[in-house]
Amino acid sequence: MNVGAFSLSPAVLVAPMAGVTDLPFRETVHDFGRVWVEGEMVSANPDLLESNESERKIAFGDEPSPRIVQLLGAVPAWMNRAASFVEKCGADIIDINMGCPAKKICKTDCGSALMKNLPLADEIIRGVCGTVSVPVTLKMRTGWDSDHLNAPELARIAESAGVRLITVHGRTREQGYSGEAEYRTIRAIRSAVRIPVIANGDIDSPQKAASVLDFTGADGIMVGRGALGAPWLPGRISAYLETGVDPGEPSAQEKADTLFRHLKRHIDFYGEKNGIRSFRKHLLRYLERFPGGTEAFRPLSRLSNTSELVSGLSIFLKKAF
Numbered sequence: 001m002n003v004g005a006f007s008l009s010p011a012v013l014v015a016p017m018a019g020v021t022d023l024p025f026r027e028t029v030h031d032f033g034r035v036w037v038e039g040e041m042v043s044a045n046p047d048l049l050e051s052n053e054s055e056r057k058i059a060f061g062d063e064p065s066p067r068i069v070q071l072l073g074a075v076p077a078w079m080n081r082a083a084s085f086v087e088k089c090g091a092d093i094i095d096i097n098m099g100c101p102a103k104k105i106c107k108t109d110c111g112s113a114l115m116k117n118l119p120l121a122d123e124i125i126r127g128v129c130g131t132v133s134v135p136v137t138l139k140m141r142t143g144w145d146s147d148h149l150n151a152p153e154l155a156r157i158a159e160s161a162g163v164r165l166i167t168v169h170g171r172t173r174e175q176g177y178s179g180e181a182e183y184r185t186i187r188a189i190r191s192a193v194r195i196p197v198i199a200n201g202d203i204d205s206p207q208k209a210a211s212v213l214d215f216t217g218a219d220g221i222m223v224g225r226g227a228l229g230a231p232w233l234p235g236r237i238s239a240y241l242e243t244g245v246d247p248g249e250p251s252a253q254e255k256a257d258t259l260f261r262h263l264k265r266h267i268d269f270y271g272e273k274n275g276i277r278s279f280r281k282h283l284l285r286y287l288e289r290f291p292g293g294t295e296a297f298r299p300l301s302r303l304s305n306t307s308e309l310v311s312g313l314s315i316f317l318k319k320a321f
């Protein structure tokens with residue numbers, strides 16, 4: 001699959017996840033294979049764009065290219081300015097968010113609300129594509145609700161406006177994250193456009209990835225929640241799609257090593273106080289994968305200094321092996 005100067009085969013991408021796909025997480029995913037990992041969404045609102053928080057979200061370190069930054073917004077002029085800003089900061093690909101289902105986001109006409117306003121969606125996409133020289137991609141849902149599965153129409157609009165890749169989460173906005181993702185609409189999008197289409201939603205194993213690719217004819221897949229506490233999964237899926245052989249789950253020791261490596265990167269990035277607090281969501285996801293991990297999470301999540309946390313974790317993990 002090619003997007004501008006970048007190519008990826010097999011095309012395995014990691015979904016943008018606010019509060020999750022920060023630099024330490026992305027680096028940890030990259031340890032396990034060549035996949036693309038999209039950063040957290042960045043608001044195009046000028047009051048937020050040049051904030052410390054956005055700066056943190058647009059930090060790339062030594063991350064391999066392409067560095068993918070997602071923008072959220074519904075005001076064309078703001079989106080153009082934000083696109084130009086993140087391009088200057090080093091983004092290699094700019095993704096536009098038309099999939100976020102959150103009420104407070106949709107209330108401001110952003111995210112999946114744009115699927116209800118295709119003329120505005122078109123204006124935003126054309127504006128961003130005309131402003132930057134890096135490739136622009138689009139992430140969307142299948143539609144607002146089951147009576148309005150208009151993703152194929154938006155995909156055609158996006159293609160003619162200059163978008164170079166489309167990712168589709170196989171749920172409507174109305175579904176949020178409930179129920180099961182469906183892939184028929186993704187298959188319809190695949191035949192509606194010529195640009196690469198990435199299938200997303202509920203892909204949590206190499207075998208599921210292969211069957212979704214087979215059913216949809218998509219050019220690649222995107223993994224979101226399946227990679228929480230399992231940053232090795234995207235690399236494992238990629239290896240399976242490439243060779244037909246599933247390398248399987250890492251050993252308990254490898255999982256523990258990964259947890260510690262991720263924790264160290266996280267604390268180096270955020271500092272000890274904030275880092276230990278914000279790592280809790282990752283910690284729970286890692287620990288859930290060990291017997292007794294959910295029970296161990298509570299006391300471990302109360303620890304507030306690195307050496308206590310590392311030694312508490314070591315004791316738990318030794319017992320869990």
Ligand SMILES: Cc1cc2nc3c(=O)[nH]c(=O)nc-3n(C[C@H](O)[C@H](O)[C@H](O)COP(=O)(O)O)c2cc1C
Pocket residue numbers: 015016017018019020040041070097099100139169200201202203222223224225226
């Ligand atoms: C914690 C979390 C944060 C998310 N943040 C974003 C985001 O910033 N931008 C976006 O387009 N989608 C976001 N999503 C949606 C995912 O990118 C993805 O489309 C969705 O989780 C479906 O894929 P999955 O079933 O593999 O998780 C988020 C999902 C989760 C669980």
